[in-house]
Amino acid sequence: QPLLELVDVGFSHERTRALGGVSLTVAPGEVVAVTGPSGCGKSTLVMLAAGVLRADEGQVRIAGQDVGSLDDAARARLRRRRVGLVLQYGQLVPDLPVLDNVALPLLLEGVRPATARARAAEWLTRVGADLTGEEWPGELSGGQAQQAAAARALVAGPSVLLADEPTASLDARAGSALLDVLLSSTLEVGGAVVVVSHDNVVAARADREVRLRGGRVAHSVQLS
Ligand code: ADP
Numbered sequence: 358q359p360l361l362e363l364v365d366v367g368f369s370h371e372r373t374r375a376l377g378g379v380s381l382t383v384a385p386g387e388v389v390a391v392t393g394p395s396g397c398g399k400s401t402l403v404m405l406a407a408g409v410l411r412a413d414e415g416q417v418r419i420a421g422q423d424v425g426s427l428d429d430a431a432r433a434r435l436r437r438r439r440v441g442l443v444l445q446y447g448q449l450v451p452d453l454p455v456l457d458n459v460a461l462p463l464l465l466e467g468v469r470p471a472t473a474r475a476r477a478a479e480w481l482t483r484v485g486a487d488l489t490g491e492e493w494p495g496e497l498s499g500g501q502a503q504q505a506a507a508a509r510a511l512v513a514g515p516s517v518l519l520a521d522e523p524t525a526s527l528d529a530r531a532g533s534a535l536l537d538v539l540l541s542s543t544l545e546v547g548g549a550v551v552v553v554s555h556d557n558v559v560a561a562r563a564d565r566e567v568r569l570r571g572g573r574v575a576h577s578v579q580l581s
């Protein structure tokens with residue numbers, strides 16, 4: 358069973374048509390790179406695939422569940438349990454220390470705080486962040502915020518990892534190390550990865566490249 362399925366999906370941001378007729382199926386173990394010029398709909402695709410946005414047309418299924426058929430609470434639960442999302446600027450909750458930010462998906466699932474924080478600390482180490490977790494998000498560099506956001510995305514062992522330029526604020530070495538952790542940790546638990554990137558390093562590790570243009574799939578190329 359595919360972990361992620363978009364069937365003929367369309368979406369408009371108010372008056373702007375961002376995507377139309379987009380279909381994409383991602384199987385367990387797959388790494389898909391989404392590329393294309395600025396404004397072609399890459400971020401919108403990620404937000405739809407994550408269940409953050411709801412498609413205007415077509416269907417989005419995450420781990421077999423039709424996102425469009427769920428109410429907001431069920432959609433949020435599906436996201437917490439199955440989806441890891443890393444955005445370009447980290448997007449941490451500003452009034453929680455870094456460790457609680459990373460632990461948040463576990464805390465929301467009712468994991469005991471001590472356990473959740475211990476696991477969060479392990480993930481901060483795994484992603485290569487030189488952080489104690491006691492920092493506040495506002496004190497972090499862009500790169501550190503991305504590392505913390507990656508740790509948060511991985512802490513609950515997501516089936517579908519979605520990442521929008523996840524290494525954009527890091528130097529080449531730290532970015533490549535982070536990408537390694539994002540891919541290997543997700544694949545280890547039988548998951549799949551969809552990553553938006555301009556970076557050749559990402560394309561080099563993807564199984565498939567899906568190129569968007571004007572909100573449509575311009576081509577889809579099997580790379581391995
Ligand atoms: P990309 O990630 O490829 O740059 P986006 O998905 O961000 O593309 O944007 C696709 C289109 O939707 C663009 O025309 C963009 O200007 C528009 N768009 C994106 N987000 C919004 C928004 N929140 N409100 C209005 N228009 C938006």
Ligand code: ADP
Pocket residue numbers: 373395396399400445
């Ligand atoms: P990307 O790096 O994906 O190209 P953008 O610079 O297009 O990102 O968008 C950054 C943020 O601005 C996103 O949250 C997007 O939804 C929002 N956005 C993009 N285009 C518009 C728009 N025309 N109107 C309002 N918000 C937009």
